[in-house]
Structure formats: C-alpha cells, structure tokens
Amino acid sequence: MTLSDDEITRLFRIHKTLMQMLQDRGYMGPETELNRADFIGKYGEHMKREDLVIQRAKRNDSSDQIFVFFPEESKVGVKTIKTYTNRMKSESVFSAILVVQQNLTPFARTCVAEISSKFHVEVFLEAELLVNITQHELVPKHQLLTTEEKKTLLERYTVKETQLPRIQVTDPVARYYGLKRGQVVKIIRPSETAGRYVTYRYVV
Known part of the structure; x- marks a missing residue:
C-alpha cells in the first residue's frame, strides 16, 4: 500500500523528532538533519513504515544500542512484539522504541511488561512524536x-x-x-x- 503525501510528511516529522530524541539521549547520529526531500530520497516515494527502522549506539559505549521500530499494522499484537524481540536478541540489542499508530492490544501490552526484565521496550504513539516537546x-x-x-x-x-x-x-x-x-x-x-x-x- 503506497502512502499518501500527507502520511509521508507525517512520517518525516516523526522520524525527525526521533533522531533528535536519540541525540538527546546520547546516541550517535548524523550531524545534519534530513529535509523532506532527502527523507524521500533515502526511503523512496513508496516507502513502507517497516523500512524506517533505526539502529543507534551510545556515544560513550558502542555496545549499548537501541532499535526504533515502525510496525506496519495499525494495531500491534503479540506476534509483532515477538518478531522484534527475536531480532533484538539475535543482535544483542536490549532497548527499543516502538512507534505505533494506535495503542497496543491488551495482550501486546502484557507481553511488553513480561519481557521488561530482559528487553526495555518503550511505546510511543505516532501522534506523540509529530513535534519535539x-x-x-x-x-x-x-x-x-x-x-x-x-x-x-x-x-x-x-x-x-x-x-x-x-x-x-x-x-x-x-x-x-x-x-x-x-x-x-x-x-x-x-x-x-x-x-x-x-x-x-x-x-x-
């Protein structure tokens, strides 16, 4: 499914906030910010949310890494959480930010709580990231x-x-x-x- 122009603008703004957030948390990142044209150039006009995955390491400790995932489906369930945690496990990354379109299903919320001793997964709604507060x-x-x-x-x-x-x-x-x-x-x-x-x- 091709994203509309408005959705691309929306994802560009969310991506920009996240890049600033990671910088503010002490993760390495590009010195210059992408503008909208560069963003489309990088991810393509037919970008999918799942292509926007970000992986960053801390400036002072390259073994301390984080993933940012953009699930495709509007209502994220347990299966997607399991897919992400398997990827984190295989790459020895123990922190992640999940950018979701709607609140998680109750089962998915329980799943995030159950894995919290091993994986630190933060959940943000897309709407919360449109501006950098x-x-x-x-x-x-x-x-x-x-x-x-x-x-x-x-x-x-x-x-x-x-x-x-x-x-x-x-x-x-x-x-x-x-x-x-x-x-x-x-x-x-x-x-x-x-x-x-x-x-x-x-x-x-």
Missing part, C-alpha cells in the same frame, strides 16, 4: 545526572533522593529522555534575576 519555549532544559553526579549532589545537600521533588516516569518529558525510576534529572530554567534557576527531580 522539548523544543517548546515553556519546557526547560533537562539533564540526566550520572550515578556519580547524583551521589555528589545528595552528599552536597545531605538529602536522600526521596526528599527531592519528583517527576513521574510517565511524564512526557521523562518519556522523551527515556528516564528510569531512581534516576535524578537536573532542570535548568531561565531566570530574570539569576540568569538561570536550577532544580533537581527524582524519577518515580
């Missing part, structure tokens, strides 16, 4: 602290991590950065008086 002027800069930075922060302020303000793991910005429970994120806001205002949030 972190580029909105009202969204401050978020920076994930390393284990070492988190330790230093807690020692400096003599606080327990649970005493810090919280950010839900389901928060759209937390999902964009792929934050996990127990991590601490630094939030930098512009401030009229101090130039910038820094707070820390504990991911729950």
